Amino acid sequence: MDKRVLLICSGGGHLVQMQRIAVAARTTGTLTLATVAAEQELKGDVYDAVVSLPDFNRQSPFAALMGIPKVFFKVIFLRPTHIISTGAAPGIIGIIAGRFVGARTLWIDSIANTRRLSVSGRIALRVSHQVFTQWPSLADGHKVLYSGRII
Template sequence: MKKVVAISSIGGHWIQLLRLKPVFEDVQMVFITTKASFKSMVSESDTFYVIPDGNRTDKIGLLKAIKTLFVIYRKEKPDVIITTGAAPGLMGICVGKLLGIHTIWLDSIANCEELSMSGRIAKKIANTVYTQWEHLATNNVKYKGNVLK
């Protein structure tokens, strides 16, 4: 059975990530976020991890998250990593790429005029990048619809 890591920060990124769950009915799911109480939002059959939070102004938090992600990925051995962002998701695909894991970035629907800052970075790292806005699609950024309707 395939194993998918789904990782994001809290808030809208997490809600969008959860909306993808029906796509992964036949895989083993591993959810990663920065808030322990979000475990109640995933099924008991899913694996759940909390990583330290960090962002561009909290580089120590990012380094702690990266270290934790290496440990989780080595333990779980996922086939695919998918994220809706932001910084935790970007760190997640960076670590995944270093370990040779297929990575997917789904840019937030909130970014309707251009890709998010993290999305612009992810475009250079992730194996596949999706936008939720058709007019933002390019040769290397795909559009297949949005997850919030």
Template sequence: MQGNSATGCRVLCVASAGGHWVQLQRLRPAWDGCAVTYVTTRAGYEAQVAADAAARGQPAPRIRVVTEASRWQKLKLLRQLAELALILLRTRPQVVVTTGAAPGYFALLLGRRLGARTIWVDSIANAAELSASGARARRHADLWLTQWEHLATPDGPAYAGAVL
């Protein structure tokens, strides 16, 4: 995914707050040099991301915050879906990368329909089985990864390492 914003490499990186966000941040060297927009469910990550970008000599990426929602909060999920649709329409990413959960699933679903390449990296916390979002993401992900070698199968997800 090497590139730079001058060549138009646009990456949308999506993760729920907490552990999903931490794992997504550990992957960030993969999109160095690209025009990155982050999407998460918690305000307050802006300073962390800006400081990290400055330390690496990169421009500060944009960050968008969407409604936090779980599968038991249907109305909030609909709001989150609408918010992600607007973000995707405005940013027109070439690649969507996510470590989950619900906002990542929606970003893959919508991103693929808009022609973006999509990458799902299932949570390191799901050691015994894939996450519910990860299992659903399968049909929307161009690259579907697990961070546990024993969960990889010939039909996917693939194992390419972990971001412990």
């Protein structure tokens, strides 16, 4: 079976980190980027498709109420075999949805979180198959692993 890898992230630094991961995530299957900043120029040799996600966070409850089902059903529709997220709220919702379709999931907490995992990262500890941090001091060697920095 071909791999269908879905990369999910918010914009800004999350997207920059994901673009660096995308080159390594390239497989013999398909590679789709789902981001809140889905400009057409992101599509190219690395991605087979780029899809747009709504942007939301815990400070925008109405946007979250509207965005959560959109992200959830987009993942269900795409039916990825693997999901990688570098973070923020759309990423954790995507990972949760991915578990419903049997996807293997990987959360990489943002490099901006130097003292503790992000809120989404702490949720990922419960729902993702694997969680990575970009700070050695946050790794525990079991649930949270450190393997280097993306940026």
